[in-house]
Amino acid sequence: MRIELDVELKDKPGQLVKALEPISRLGGNLISVIHLRETLTKRGRVPVHIIVSLENPETLETLLTELEANDIWVAKVDEVRRKKRFTILLIGHVVDTDIRDTIDRLNNISGVLVADMSLSMPHPEKETSALMDLEISNPDKLGAALDELDLIAREKKLTLVKSLEI
Amino acid sequence: MRINLVGFGVIGKGFAKTLIMKRDWLKARYGFEPSVVSISDITGTLVNPDGIDLSATLETVNRTGRIIDCPGATVMQSLDAIRGVDAELMVEVTPTNVKTGEPGLSHMLAAMDVGKHVVTSNKGPLALAYKKLRATAEKKGVQFKFESSAGGAMPLINLANEVLSGDEIISIKGILNGTTNFILTKMTKEGTDFETTLKEAQELGIAETDPSYDISGSDTASKLVILTNAILGREATYSDVSVQGITKITPEAIALAKEEGFVIKLIGEVEDGSLSVAPKLVPENHPLNVDGTLNVASFTTDLAGDVTIVGRGAGAIETNSAILSDILSIYRSGAGR
Numbered sequence: 001m002r003i004e005l006d007v008e009l010k011d012k013p014g015q016l017v018k019a020l021e022p023i024s025r026l027g028g029n030l031i032s033v034i035h036l037r038e039t040l041t042k043r044g045r046v047p048v049h050i051i052v053s054l055e056n057p058e059t060l061e062t063l064l065t066e067l068e069a070n071d072i073w074v075a076k077v078d079e080v081r082r083k084k085r086f087t088i089l090l091i092g093h094v095v096d097t098d099i100r101d102t103i104d105r106l107n108n109i110s111g112v113l114v115a116d117m118s119l120s121m122p123h124p125e126k127e128t129s130a131l132m133d134l135e136i137s138n139p140d141k142l143g144a145a146l147d148e149l150d151l152i153a154r155e156k157k158l159t160l161v162k163s164l165e166i
Numbered sequence: 167m168r169i170n171l172v173g174f175g176v177i178g179k180g181f182a183k184t185l186i187m188k189r190d191w192l193k194a195r196y197g198f199e200p201s202v203v204s205i206s207d208i209t210g211t212l213v214n215p216d217g218i219d220l221s222a223t224l225e226t227v228n229r230t231g232r233i234i235d236c237p238g239a240t241v242m243q244s245l246d247a248i249r250g251v252d253a254e255l256m257v258e259v260t261p262t263n264v265k266t267g268e269p270g271l272s273h274m275l276a277a278m279d280v281g282k283h284v285v286t287s288n289k290g291p292l293a294l295a296y297k298k299l300r301a302t303a304e305k306k307g308v309q310f311k312f313e314s315s316a317g318g319a320m321p322l323i324n325l326a327n328e329v330l331s332g333d334e335i336i337s338i339k340g341i342l343n344g345t346t347n348f349i350l351t352k353m354t355k356e357g358t359d360f361e362t363t364l365k366e367a368q369e370l371g372i373a374e375t376d377p378s379y380d381i382s383g384s385d386t387a388s389k390l391v392i393l394t395n396a397i398l399g400r401e402a403t404y405s406d407v408s409v410q411g412i413t414k415i416t417p418e419a420i421a422l423a424k425e426e427g428f429v430i431k432l433i434g435e436v437e438d439g440s441l442s443v444a445p446k447l448v449p450e451n452h453p454l455n456v457d458g459t460l461n462v463a464s465f466t467t468d469l470a471g472d473v474t475i476v477g478r479g480a481g482a483i484e485t486n487s488a489i490l491s492d493i494l495s496i497y498r499s500g501a502g503r
Contacts, residue, residue: 040427089423126416129419131426159445
């Protein structure tokens with residue numbers, strides 16, 4: 001079975017190998033890899049178009065799961081968009097205001113997942129910043145996720161900076 | 167064309183300088199010979215039905231700061247000059263006030279009332295009373311132009327309404343304030359905190375002594391209201407805008423965003439009928455990522471797709487590029503000759 005994948009890699013060395021390794025391990029035969037190094041996506045990632053032939057179609061799901069576990073985002077499979085990702089930034093006492101609760105409240109919305117998060121804590125008493133990637137598998141839930149974020153920011157007195165696309 | 171000039175601060179003086187600089191060119195290119203017959207500021211009015219000597223007036227006011235010190239000036243108030251000194255057009259460039267719109271609002275209504283065309287860079291009256299101003303201009307059969315009030319030298323309103331007149335504009339988003347863009351750019355490049363960077367901007371004369379109007383997002387919000395009304399045909403006012411400023415942005419947040427390929431910019435945006443001003447994560451390679459004091463605006467249209475324009479949003483001469491283009495557009499339409 002021939003599959004076309006559009007994936008997005010972090011703009012760091014070694015990422016392409018990380019994307020290709022599970023394909024060969026799962027018995028896939030690479031037909032073409034187009035690495036668009038010069039054109040970063042809106043989210044600052046490197047888009048890669050991969051065409052692969054899989055002997056056993058059932059390995060596709062395993063492959064996608066492995067790729068995503070390695071922080072390789074799968075944007076499209078055979079031209080079908082899988083999930084949308086959005087980035088948001090929270091500034092303030094992000095950790096002290098129960099960051100676990102913030103994440104849980106977002107994850108509790110079905111079709112919404114906090115897929116990635118980085119924190120910057122200059123000093124325990126100073127304000128913290130958290131950059132979060134939200135993965136939206138159900139586009140109808142974007143509004144609900146944004147409403148919840150607005151509510152969290154208000155309740156916890158955090159500054160919410162959304163990305164331009166939302 | 168005879169002009170009442172009301173307001174003689176940075177923009178008013180810039181207008182006088184622009185007319186001096188472009189006098190021969192305007193005559194050669196368009197046969198246009200504007201004549202400023204009155205100049206008013208808060209201290210009084212200088213009148214000359216045959217045209218005021220702009221160079222001499224600039225020389226005096228640069229020295230004393232007051233129109234009343236010019237030879238022949240009287241304590242005549244601006245409203246009396248607008249009503250009483252014959253002219254075809256008024257240029258209104260008094261300081262803006264987003265709470266009351268005054269004195270600009272009264273000046274504009276008075277000028278329209280006596281049948282004068284109005285050209286202004288004054289945001290306050292437009293953000294508060296656009297509907298009333300538009301209706302009065304229509305009722306009195308005069309033209310009302312304000313390209314310079316939003317985006318400075320960038321020809322946004324004319325671009326949308328004239329050049330792209332066959333397109334429906336679906337959304338507008340952009341950086342409409344140079345001071346906040348300067349501060350955020352500097353914080354991004356140098357890793358400095360907000361307070362330090364603001365002080366530096368004040369020392370450079372880029373931020374005002376009282377910077378709250380810029381950094382709170384109010385200035386951007388006023389301009390967004392103007393663009394929304396003029397381009398999308400709405401009747402929005404300042405209170406319709408959800409406004410968040412840049413004072414809470416930290417250098418750590420900027421650095422974190424940068425690691426993921428984003429910069430933080432103060433974006434004014436109207437989309438699906440809602441108006442907002444807020445700091446946003448903008449991808450580094452996005453057309454809205456412009457640095458320093460530059461402004462930028464992007465229209466999403468039904469036919470042309472995205473159209474983006476970058477330019478100087480402030481400055482005495484830059485702003486007068488837009489004022490002059492409004493005056494010329496009125497002149498060339500056959501009105502006010």
